[in-house]
Ligand SMILES: [Zn+2]
């Protein structure tokens with residue numbers, strides 16, 4: 001076994017602290033990665049606090065992992081020592097179900113994808129530990145290649161926040177001539193603005209206030225409106241082809257559906273605590289759709305990274321030492337970060 005160190009939540013709602021554990025010795029298809037940076041995703045906090053249920057402890061969170069290959073198994077063909085790579089929200093899947101075969105492993109039908117942390121390996125009993133650590137061992141088929149021109153700290157959030165926005169923007173065909181709204185300008189939303197803009201769509205940010213307007217425009221937004229102003233919902237009636245809703249607090253989805261034009265879609269990627277109440281009329285009128293989307297498969301995640309490389313696009317990050325992770329959690333909850341915390345693993 002490979003001795004590893006990291007930060008873990010020892011039990012539910014406890015602060016994270018130093019933790020020693022072991023990674024498996026590389027199997028023939030495994031890549032050993034020296035983790036350089038790991039992003040802090042809001043879902044790390046939900047899971048460390050068991051807000052979604054079913055969490056297991058001790059938990060080493062982290063699924064926005066960027067690093068460098070330090071060792072490879074005998075049958076690895078895709079990567080070599082020294083390659084810049086990353087790992088996202090899952091590290092394995094069944095590989096034979098209908099969805100895995102289509103490259104949509106995040107929707108694996110046979111036991112689900114193996115989560116990078118707070119999950120179990122395919123044997124059903126070996127816990128997985130995430131990226132708040134110095135090393136990780138992952139099958140090469142679930143490792144992503146980082147374009148050479150991108151810095152690893154800014155790349156880390158692409159593995160969750162980036163793909164979470166890229167996938168629906170591609171699936172619902174954001175591009176030239178399309179009017180796209182991004183609801184919420186946080187870790188997810190700011191990536192949505194950058195990617196939708198790079199795809200050539202007209203991008204509008206719908207944020208609670210105009211506080212982040214200058215930022216939004218710098219990130220690529222063409223328009224910026226405050227949702228606290230009722231005039232916004234009058235003015236933008238039937239305006240958008242696509243709305244990506246990144247907000248995880250309760251809001252009136254019906255008001256947003258009314259901003260869609262004929263055949264428009266609102267795609268939900270945030271998870272509010274309580275179920276939303278949706279009326280039939282805003283959907284029936286103008287043949288609108290309400291949909292959801294979860295991260296992306298390996299093939300699409302690689303596509304997203306290559307797209308970001310081509311457009312020189314990364315996340316706006318605040319790099320912190322791992323000793324500040326608990327403080328960072330509190331700030332994420334208060335939306336006090338522009339726009340993603342990334343842990344510098346050299347601090348371990
Ligand atoms: Zn995440």
Ligand SMILES: [Zn+2]
Pocket residue numbers: 093094095096097098099100101105107108109110
């Ligand atoms: Zn599967």
